[in-house]
Amino acid sequence: MSDSHHHDDDHHHDHHDHHHGSLTHSLLPSDPALRVKAMETLLTQKGLVDPDALDALIDAYQNRIGPQIGAKIVARSWHDPDFRAELLRDATKVIGDMGFTGLQGEHIVAVENTDEVHNVVVCTLCSCYPWSILGIPPAWYKSEAYRSRVVIDPRGVLSEFGLDIHPDKQVRVWDSTAEIRYLVIPQRSENTEELSVEQLASLVTRDSMVGTGLPKIMGELP
Amino acid sequence: MNLPDPDAPFAEPWHAQIFALTHKLAQAGHYTWPEWAARFAAQRATSARDAAPDLEATYYDDWLRTFEQLLLDKALADKASLDALKAAWTEAYLETPHGKPVQLKAR
Known part of the structure; x- marks a missing residue:
């Protein structure tokens, strides 16, 4: 993808040259960026989108909505058995009651890791993900390599993440859809009985909630 | 020069803009999210079949292509x-x- 952040690209558009003296024009965005600007302008002119609402959504996903939300939910489930039971029974409702509803009304299902089972989440078709509690998925989650391989060889893919699952443990792969997203509740780190919910949350990583990692252990607590 | 932050939710501003546009039009009922997802998945499959580079840039190019066609098909643009x-x-x-x-x- 071209990125015209170089003024020596200027010769490509000399026919637009309106430079005065030593002034240079603004950096020309990439072709896709200009196409998106055109769409946004047209949709705004037609009254189909509100620029302030777009900015608010972007701001939320850039600054407030991310894995720290999921981490709080997992930490609470470690701390409070009743909450955990409710979460496993109806995560959509429990998480919605906490104020984190999906952008498109999608359902969330919580799956728990145990001594017998390790869960891992994928979207084989595109990139469905529990956005409202984990934010925008990382690049690897969207990659063809992960999406196509984790279903066929989950243990092999997990070992590439540095996660070797014991042969006696079952690995379950959950394929997300436009309607159903999954949250993995990882196993609680050992020797954390004294920690507060906030401290527990700081152990819960994004990857541990997708199933490609484990929570931090006590020595890693900041 | 600012190096890109690998953990930033959006690598480029237009990625964020098209994410927001796609969600807002679905929320407004111009299409359902499953309809969007099915079209996007089809485009992703086409790119994979054509051996497009397995990069986030391809992912967002697929998103852009799908969204543009959806706007045209729905006569929204x-x-x-x-x-x-x-x-x-x-x-x-x-x-x-x-x-x-x-x-x-x-x-």
Whole structure:
């Protein structure tokens, strides 16, 4: 993808040259960026989108909505058995009651890791993900390599993440859809009985909630 | 120079803009999210079949292509207006001195 952040690209558009003296024009965005600007302008002119609402959504996903939300939910489930039971029974409702509803009304299902089972989440078709509690998925989650391989060889893919699952443990792969997203509740780190919910949350990583990692252990607590 | 942050939710501003546009139009009922997802998945499969680079850039190019076609199919936008606005934005960037806010000329 071209990125015209170089003024020596200027010769490509000399026919637009309106430079005065030593002034240079603004950096020309990439072709896709200009196409998106055109769409946004047209949709705004037609009254189909509100620029302030777009900015608010972007701001939320850039600054407030991310894995720290999921981490709080997992930490609470470690701390409070009743909450955990409710979460496993109806995560959509429990998480919605906490104020984190999906952008498109999608359902969330919580799956728990145990001594017998390790869960891992994928979207084989595109990139469905529990956005409202984990934010925008990382690049690897969207990659063809992960999406196509984790279903066929989950243990092999997990070992590439540095996660070797014991042969006696079952690995379950959950394929997300436009309607159903999954949250993995990882196993609680050992020797954390004294920690507060906030401290527990700081152990819960994004990857541990997708199933490609484990929570931090006590020595890693900041 | 600012290096890209690998953990930033959006690598480029237009990734964030098209994410927001796609969600807002679905929320407004112009299409359902499963309809969007099915179209996007089909485009992703096409790219994979064509051995497009397995990069986030391809992912967002697929998103852009799918969204543009969805707008046209749903008559939410037309090609002539999109082309004209893209040309107008290009001109605005080229004519605006560096550091000044870039705005479309009133038409």
